[in-house]
Amino acid sequence: MNQSEIEAILKVHRLAFGEAEGEETAQLAKDFLDHQETISISVKRDGRIAGNVLFTPFVFEDHLDTKCYLLAPCGVSPEYQGCGVGKELMETSIEHLKSIGTDAVFVLGVPTFYPRYGFVPTDKQTPYPDLLTAHEAWMALELTAGAVEKLSGKTRAIPQFMQPHWWDTSGRE
Numbered sequence: 001m002n003q004s005e006i007e008a009i010l011k012v013h014r015l016a017f018g019e020a021e022g023e024e025t026a027q028l029a030k031d032f033l034d035h036q037e038t039i040s041i042s043v044k045r046d047g048r049i050a051g052n053v054l055f056t057p058f059v060f061e062d063h064l065d066t067k068c069y070l071l072a073p074c075g076v077s078p079e080y081q082g083c084g085v086g087k088e089l090m091e092t093s094i095e096h097l098k099s100i101g102t103d104a105v106f107v108l109g110v111p112t113f114y115p116r117y118g119f120v121p122t123d124k125q126t127p128y129p130d131l132l133t134a135h136e137a138w139m140a141l142e143l144t145a146g147a148v149e150k151l152s153g154k155t156r157a158i159p160q161f162m163q164p165h166w167w168d169t170s171g172r173e
């Protein structure tokens with residue numbers, strides 16, 4: 001990925017998450033893009049990136065053969081929100097993740113948006129389970145039948161994700 005594409009992705013997240021969270025989310029996206037195994041999916045409109053979503057490896061320590069990802073962040077530039085970009089991002093991502101043999105995807109996110117694409121609340125462990133007060137915001141999408149049910153025990157995200165503030169849902173809807 002070249003530098004201008006990286007800048008365009010960071011700009012999308014900066015704008016999508018607004019003044020309160022935009023800068024921090026763009027920084028997170030930058031850290032994730034530096035990680036070799038991160039999957040980046042973008043959707044273009046008018047010749048430029050209008051939306052982007054990143055997937056980073058998520059490991060269940062007792063189930064190393066089960067291939068899981070964490071979805072974050074997912075953002076669409078405000079000027080393109082409400083026009084199907086988010087839907088296209090999700091559908092394209094799910095197709096790609098399936099094609100590379102992904103078993104499940106997890107997200108800490110808006111409980112009204114992700115269920116449209118098959119995510120359901122899950123009780124599997126987050127890296128900081130004690131901070132997770134908004135339980136309906138922690139969701140899983142199963143891509144291999146029966147994969148999620150079998151998962152249990154401790155989980156591990158990439159180091160950039162292991163900061164408690166990403167898992168504190170006390171201020172979220």
Ligand SMILES: CC(C)(COP(=O)(O)OP(=O)(O)OC[C@H]1O[C@@H](n2cnc3c(N)ncnc32)[C@H](O)[C@@H]1OP(=O)(O)O)[C@@H](O)C(=O)NCCC(=O)NCCS
Pocket residue numbers: 016017074075076077080081082083084085086087088108109110112113116
């Ligand atoms: C949430 C977001 C990614 C959705 O992208 P979008 O391009 O606006 O979504 P789309 O226009 O493709 O809408 C897809 C569907 O989701 C619905 N939807 C859009 N935003 C939603 C939201 N915040 N909550 C619930 N549903 C939402 C739409 O009504 C649409 O439903 P339909 O298919 O029944 O018509 C985008 O609005 C965004 O970047 N928001 C700010 C950042 C954010 O909150 N990211 C998610 C954090 S976990």
